[in-house]
Amino acid sequence: MRAMLAIACSSAWNRRFVVGLVALSVALATFLVLTLERVRADVRETFAQSVSGTDLVVGPRTGRLELLLHSVFRIGGASATLQWRSAEAIASHKAVAWWIPLSLGDSHRGFPVLATNTAYFEHFRHGRREPLRFAEGRAFGKGLEAVLGADVAQALGYRLGDRVTLSHGDGSFDAADHGDQPFTVTGILRRTGTPADRTVHVALESTEALHKEFAGGVKLPGLALHVEQPATINAMLVGLKDRSAVFSVQRDVADFRKEPLMAILPGVVLDELWTVVGGTERVLQVMTGFVALASLAGLVAVVLAGLEQRRRELAILRAVGAGPRHMLQLLCAEGVVIMVAGVVLGVLAHWAVVGLLSHWVRVHYGVVLTLAAPGANELLLLAAILGCGLLASLVPGWRAYRLSLADGLSPKV
Incomplete structure (x- = not known):
């Protein structure tokens, strides 16, 4: 068998240009399969670990997915x-242990700004109930102080004591800016792999005071900055004293009479999202x-096309003692060599792309792509590709098996 592999490698090298194109197509298929599986798994993992330990997300009665995507x-x-006032009423429920107000809508150089209070740093959990x-x-x-996520600090080069200014909305050109009221960076969070890494965190009272300076999107001159409680917020995270009361509290929120509200279970809505x-x-x-499949078809086509040009070569091998079984092994070995080379190239390309783009993807999309050895699913996919390649190489192998010695030595013109 070792001799067959040596002959197969030599034959493939002699036809390296065409064989290289087939190997590249196999590498592309391997790269796409592995990268898609990695992105799929890491997106799920990132979303699942973005919030933990929060029993309910309470907000205005809109869409469940809309509330989760915006608030978390x-x-x-x-x-x-x-x-x-409604948020305070919900927080005073006898089953509520803690709550975190969330107010969004501002931005800083493309990064979202979350206005909240210090309960966020005390109670918010991610991953396996890990604190910030x-x-x-x-x-x-x-006061006018800000805490930056790890990606914000790294992408913009901020350090403690630097000044940041907020903009209304997504920070577009025509958005109002609070350039005369900068926030001082007092803290930088450790990387969590969650949306907190891409967020600027400020005190809820500070943003409320800033927004009092504007009316209809136009800044009003002569107003002094003063701290006060907000009139509205976007949502609130709620932790319960006993998780068994989650459905009872959810019903009470739905029956809240002062305004239409809803409470969602983050895990349940995430399952809906994946659906x-x-x-x-x-x-x-x-x-x-x-x-x-297209790559495998290319493999079969190239080997079959080359088979017609190698009939004399195969016949000479038959003449020196190689039997039909050896011809089958030779063609199968060539197919396996091409498949293994393509798979190895695809795996290396996958690692290279994930390694180079993981930081960019995390900063811009909040998805943490992990550079790791292939897991169980990836190994099964690679085994399936190699298995299909072996089966595909049986087609030209069977053709070579049926070629007679006389047919090879006296080819038809």
């Missing part, structure tokens, strides 16, 4: 708000499967 993942915009930790500094006070995007995942997987 900073995606989209809020179509409604809830009154501060500071890499440098401390939490903000009630929605599950069809897209399957479409991408099917498209990747077609790419893999």
Whole structure:
């Protein structure tokens, strides 16, 4: 068998240009299969670990997904708000242990700004109920102070004591700016792999005071900055004393009479989200499967095309003692060599792309792509590609098996 592999490698090298193109197509299929699986798994993991330990997310009665995406993942915009008095009423429920107000809508150089209070740093959990930790500094006070996520600080080069200014909306050119009221950076959070890394955190009272300076998007001159409680917020995170009371509190929120509110369970809504995007995942997987099939078809076509030009070569091997079984082994070995080379190239390309783009993807999309050895699913996919390649190489191998010695030595013109 070792001799067959040596002959197969030599033959492939002699036809290296064409064989290289087939190997590249196999590498592309492998790269797409592995990258799609890695992105799919890491997106789920990132979303699942973005919030933990929070029993309910309470907000205005809009869409469940809209509330979760806006309040937890900073995606989209809020179509409604809830009154501060209503939030305090929900917080006074006998089953509520803690709550965190969330107010969004401002930005800083493309990064979202979250206005909240110090309960956020005390009670918010991510991953496996891990708390937020500071890499440098401390939490903000009630003045114009800000705490930066790790990606914000790294991308913009901020350090403790630097000044940041907020803009209304997404920070577009025509958005109003608070350039004369900068916030001082008092803390930088450790990286969490969650949307907190891409967020500027400020005190809720400070942003409320800033917004009092504007009316209809136009800054009003002569107003002094003073701290006060907000009139409205976008949502609130709620932790319960006993998790068994979650459905009871959810019903009480739904029956709240002062304004229409809703309470969602983050884990349940995340499952709904994956149900929605599950069809897209399957479409991408099917498209990747077609790419893999096209690569295998190219492998079969190249080996079969080369077989007609190698009939004399194969006949000479038969003349020196190689039997039909050896011809089958030779063609199969060539197919396996090409498949292994393509798979190895695809794996290396996958690692290279994930390693180079992981930081950019995390900063811009909040998805943490992990550079790791192939897991169980990836190994199964690689084994499937290699297995299909072996089966595909049986087609030209069977053709070579049926070629007679006389047919090879006296080819038809």
